[in-house]
Amino acid sequence: MSFTQKISRLTSTPFVWLFFAGFITSCSSSKLDLKGFDLAKGEQVYNNLCMVCHTAGMFGAPKMRDKSMWASRIAQGMDILINHGINGFNAMPPKGGNASLSDEDIKNAVAFMVSQSQ
Numbered sequence: 001m002s003f004t005q006k007i008s009r010l011t012s013t014p015f016v017w018l019f020f021a022g023f024i025t026s027c028s029s030s031k032l033d034l035k036g037f038d039l040a041k042g043e044q045v046y047n048n049l050c051m052v053c054h055t056a057g058m059f060g061a062p063k064m065r066d067k068s069m070w071a072s073r074i075a076q077g078m079d080i081l082i083n084h085g086i087n088g089f090n091a092m093p094p095k096g097g098n099a100s101l102s103d104e105d106i107k108n109a110v111a112f113m114v115s116q117s118q
Helices: 003-013 013-029 039-054 067-075 079-088 101-115
Strands: none
Touching: 039 101, 067 101, 079 101
16 A cells, blocks of 8 residues: 555544544634633732733733733643742742732732733
8 A cells, every 4th residue: 555545544534634623723722711710800910010010021021912922821821820920930029029919819810911912
């Protein structure tokens, strides 16, 4: 059996097409589901703290609403983004430097920034 015949036989199986359909769908749907987050509370936290760095991109912070800066971060998923917000990452200190914020406050602020940037 020639290589062309093998490829033709392989691509005629439903499994292969289902696999590629799933792969294409997973690559094209990069928006994160933000249900369960309080985006209004997240916006308040952002306006009171996060915007200082994330509006201007200070110290390498991804600028709010800059989809190109956020794309690779969003691709990592909410768990990693939230972990970075709570524990700090690169130049950003834990909880953006405000230790009095709850983890829930940070989760909502991260979700708000993602909602504006995806």
